[in-house]
Amino acid sequence: MSHPSPANPLVAIGGLGGSGTRVFAATLRAAGICIGSCLNDPLDNLWFTVLFKRAEWCRLLPSAQEVSEAADLFRRAMTTGLRGTLNPEEIALLTRLRNDLPPGGSWHCGASAADADALMGSAAPGADPDQPWGWKEPNTHVFLSHLARCYPGFRYIHVVRDGLDMAFSRNTWQAQHWSHLYGLERTPDTPLPLHQLRYWVLANRAALDLSAVQMRGRFLVVSYEAYCANPEQYWPRLRRFLDLPRTTALPDNLLQPTTIGRSQHHDLSVFPPDLLAAVLEMQAEVARLSTPD
Template sequence: MMSMIDHGPDPTQTPIAVGAIGGSGTRVVARILKGAGVFMGTRLNESEDNLDFTERFRHREVLALPDGAFEARLRQFEGLSRAGMREAGQRHWGWKEPNTHVVIDRILAAYPKMRYVHLLRSGLDMAFSANQRQAWFWGPYFLERPVAEPPGPRDMLAYFCAVHRRISALADRPENRGRVLFLQYEALCARPEAEIVRLLDFLGLEPAQPVATLAALIAPPASIGRHREHDLSVFDPADLAYLKQTQPAP
């Protein structure tokens, strides 16, 4: 059981967080930020997920945690991150964990100067992704109904739209304007240097490596456009209409 502390996170800190629906390509964003001199954690898995964050926040119980208990976990995580940053001799800290978006509203409130990057991939491509765990795990919360295990394409797209609506509304709040960046994965693959410059400008970072070196980390996968091989009539027309309004055609 994690020990609780009686003070919250340091509101003067400026962490950088990266979240998304699982399978959106966040690994390459984490590597770009590491290449730009951001300490992204000590305990990372092969996908560059920060396991110190995962252990504290990828639990359904976290949704009902009182503010004090939530802030205690966040302060613990902050302490580990800042200690690792100092040991690495770096000046910025952050993390990548796709599930971050689930609790990002509370984290943004705790750190008024932080920045959040939400990676977006084509909703239609994501609907046919084999990476379905997040939609199953959090789907009942976002969709307010049961979700099959594994979820089918219809539920995957419904989950995508629900998450996008929530993060868009969060980004539009007056206190969050200019603090949330939507980064389109397909654009990052098609125009890597331009999108990396946009990302670093948003974060106020000077790259520790040439932008061309960071761009070389990006390798567009063959799965881009995979929805073209499937029948789209399985989807809720309302979700397709929302997608058409909010995402450029893949």
């Protein structure tokens, strides 16, 4: 298998919250890629959550240096462990992040103080040190430009789900907390589905544009609906993207598609025609980019 040095990740998986990234995390884990030990039910890597989904970063864009420091801590935790290696500044940072999280803190980002404790006390994994590793956390795409510089050679899978379905998703965390990064603000009279759909267009556009400039050949966009309809057709491309052996079979029984087509049960008149046109254009682009060779 050809992959970057074990010090750097092989792959990360991201997309808007609720895009179906769990399917791909489960698939890669079953194929032998370590995605971490501190995971929630959707298989989000909670060490990444602790380090990157910070309350302060939802108010003010982090500097490249801050993201680089977080990326270094994450890499070390995933490869050699942080226990006994932290300097005073790193201890202070991780303690502050821990204290922000439940049950003692009020920052609800999906991680808890216990996850931060596990991060600070992480030890070297017992698995083969040459085992390829990566992670899944939907918010990865927000930091992708920085991460591409911090982790030379790593690859990224961006999962895109139908924009109209996503507009009515109950997973609204990203649109509520990151929209300002894309120049989008929600006014009090803006319906949440409208805000969600605008965010879907802007965030996915930013990721696709970045792929052409900074991650050429290392960025794979996948349509969730197309993959669910025919995973066997898409698996060879995904396998080649990660340099997995040809003998690596598609893991069974990992697809659990739900709520595909939910927008059909909602009133779409809340969306202006120009936004609907932008959604259709983006979905056509995603379909073209994700179609197997």
